[in-house]
Amino acid sequence: MEAGTPPATGVDVLIAEDSRMQARILQKRLSDAGHTVRWAENGQAALELARERRPDIIISDIEMPVATGYDFCKAVKTDPALRSVPFILLSTLSDPIDIIRGLDAGADNYVTKPYEPDYLLGRMQALLATPLGGDDDASAAMLEVTLAGQKFRVKAGRQQVLNLLVSTFENAVAKNQELVVANQELSVARDSLQKSNEELTVLNAEISRYNAQMVRDLEAAAKVQRSLLPPDDVSLPALGVAWRYVPCHSLAGDFLNIFSLDPERVGLFVVDVSGHGVPSSLMAVTVGRFLTPKISDSSILVRQGLDGQVVVATPAEVATHLNQLFQADEFSGLYFTMLYGVLHLPTGRLDYVSGGHPALVRVPATGGPPEFHGAEGFPIAFVPEIEYEQKSLQLAPGDRIYLYSDGVPEAMDKDQEPYGDEQMAACIEGGRNIPLDASVARLLTAVETWCQPAGPLDDVSILGVEWKP
């Protein structure tokens, strides 16, 4: 092939193509380039056109009805009058066997589909500039080719093999270039992905920082909450005290306490703020500020009387007062249940009030079954301007009482079955002859076992008290 070959014009081109649309596009391009174009829609018709007038070059599709491109090609290449006409096969070259078939049919050139019309024109001109010359039967030898494990015997001339080889190679180069471009695009995409990744890493680090800050804040809040609980070594005269408190998150809505109000009286309570998490725990801390035995502006349990004596508020007064305090203009939707009692140590009389809280359980020292003692009353902060009913329970020496949050009887097992009052009472009764602390621990273990494998979904609070005058 010489460089600078002038583009051939006035070439007589024969197209075999069953797609009218594709034929039309190709026909237009070739006509525009100054060539004469004839078109047939199958190999059979194309062969007839070729015999009618010998074309300068043939471009043929492969998949066609009546006669395929291979059949057509073979017919041209075995026709002495037509065999020297260059023959271009349009192939998808999806199967290596296509090359063997093309060789066998005697095709001179391959152009892979889909093709650029300019590329096809260039190919055509190159082929016309390299006349097929003297390839005849003499130089056409039987070749044996092994491809994909199959042996093929094909008869092909040297020039033909060379042309086909070059066209296959050129096709490969063109495909390779497409691959290079695709690769570059991929590489650009990869770079931008990497950049996004780096940004994500930065964001992640930021989130981690915020998270760490939040964990610290929550820990601080949890510490404040723990200050609402009795000291571990709580010790009160004439009383045994044991308690357990297991928040289901780091912050709880539950809290409990027991303390001396004056030399003769002990105050005790369990509070359960609705919901969980920060809002509930904030409310718990706020409530806790009012439920303090230290005489202060905030305590509603005790105050200094006119005569300098400590005045202890009755449980009903405490509940009614709290209910007033927590009625904001717009009810926040947060409320709490509470069982608050005042135990008179010399007599063993327990005055108590319930704001929507589960009943306390008494285990009589005399050996009778456990008893539930509750009082009616709506949760605190729920309904404005109500008075709370106060009840009294006379304890006998050695009696135990258990206060708890609804996390105990309402603890759900894996089938959503609640632990229930009955099992709770039975568990408490089963612990009547073991030390108070062990009996409280026993109840907590029973609840935690009940909720396996998920564990309690609510805060669990238990306060056990034994009167030992």
Added chain:
Amino acid sequence: MDQFRRIQTGKKGDIHMVLFKDKKILDDVMLDEIKTEITQLLGKASGPDVLLDFSNVEFMSSAMLGLLGQLHRKISSGQGRLKMCSIRPEIFQVFKLTNLDKLFSIHKDAPAALATFT
């Protein structure tokens, strides 16, 4: 009517009927959505009559009671009436434990509840 995600609504005369779609009303986000949707539904209507239908609800957090309390307060301050129906026993237990079965007007099913509005 699929205007809301958490509640299905209808009207019987002047009574707003609200059916909770969810089986479980547990987390705060869901509660907020329910609250927003009911607020949107009732709008500025002063003292509407409302019936809450719990047919679908199998589990409910105690915080839902707080939302009911808010509704109760809002509706009764405007001379409206809030009623509830079709509360299954497990859920009713939550009301009972907190004594709120005595605060709210709770009925067996929708027809029974509707009959009490007249």
